Amino acid sequence: MNFVNEEIVYGKNPVAELLKSGKPINKVLLVSDGPSGKNQDIMALLHKNNTPYQFVDRQTLDRLTNRERHQGMLAYVAASEYANVEDILALAVERQEDPFILMLDEIEDPHNLGALLRTVDAVGAHGVIIPKRRSVALTGTVAKTSAGAVEHVKVARVSNLVQTLKDLKKAGCWVSGAEAGGTNAFKADLTGPRVIVIGSEGKGISRLLRENCDEIVSLPMRGQVSSLNASVAGSVMLYEVLRQRIQSEKPITKI
Template sequence: MIVYGKNPVLEALRAGKNIEKVLFAHDSHPPHQVVKLCKERGIKLQKVPRQRIEELAGTKKTQGILAILSPVEYVDPHVLFRETLKRNSFFITLDHITDPQNVGNLLRTCEVFGGVGALMPKDRSCPINETVVKASAGAVFYLRLSKVGSLSKALRDFKEMGGWVVVVERGGKDIRSVDFPLGCTLVLGSEGEGVSKSVLETADLLVSIPMQGKVNSLNVSNAGAIAMWEVFKKLLDKHPVDGYNRQC
């Protein structure tokens, strides 16, 4: 959902709406109250070309400011962590994945395979928008989603609570031979940069998917699906019938 114009954006902030980010035109200045509320609520305030705002709003009458509202409610990361540990399941960590189709596909797979939800950074991360909702086939409405300022800090908190951090990246153990610990997160990095160094440093396990063809990489949503299937097989061992009786 898009809200544009100085007063509508300000009122959306005052009303506590779930805002992904606020965009303002590079040739203008956002109102002081907007800046103040964004800072207080940890909402990203981003300078972009005016044309970008007008394209998103579908009009030139934007006053140079626009807010992107999320169709889902985010939860505190500790809610996501506690539920994952309680269910002895997993969640995915999306390390600066910006393509909405990939994010939607990953969330859909996570829900299908019994995952709890996803952890994402506030910066350089795809907003949960209409494209993501559609690509997820509505799975976003059944998942616990959390956005944090620092992935590495949040993952360290998860580990202190008893969780395991499993990074899917090149140079790790063959994924087929790994005995996945339940109560874990699967970390997936962007196709361009992979998993960031600070997040890699939190890893308990580094796993890789063997490949044979001439193309030397997988789309992140495909790699994520393979990794989630491996964890799901462990879940099936724990719950061979109950709750896991659907087939595609």
């Protein structure tokens, strides 16, 4: 029997079938049974699919399932299908536009991700890239906060943001990281094939990712607070890219 409660599936057979189905999964939680335990078949599927997983205690699963018979495992099902980076680039080609991509570095608040998806849809950007680990995934809260945008925005979930950024640069994209201390974003040239990188709520852009940006740009701050919420900063940056694109009317750059 397949036990489903909103965005979770639990029980060994239901989780195994979910993994075999190829449906999008945000994360699997399971109780460790040792290196030679009875869940080795599940572990093999997790590794084969490169699905994020985490070992937890049995009490955690009892709480999440209201003490239903979870058999030591639970899967969080994604609220929407994930795309891949190639899909995002293909959409730009289909629209005959320069790529316009938002990359999010370990955003943990589902409301921030949902709000950004809504803005990405509004400005006509081609997609969002998030990491598989240490980041909020496409949860029900994200879907609700996005006001339906999750159904229209391509979201790629990758194992390595730095490598993905390097690949996008090879494909002709210019990368602008949004962080304090950079060039005034309103004076920077944000036209052409563009990736905007927004860091996490607390730590900002990670060191390796920052080092692989082509430039760091900042929003001018004239008040007393020193930073903006990640979704607000990201939304302002995305609209600045759109504003410059509308103004520039530059020819499409072939990539």
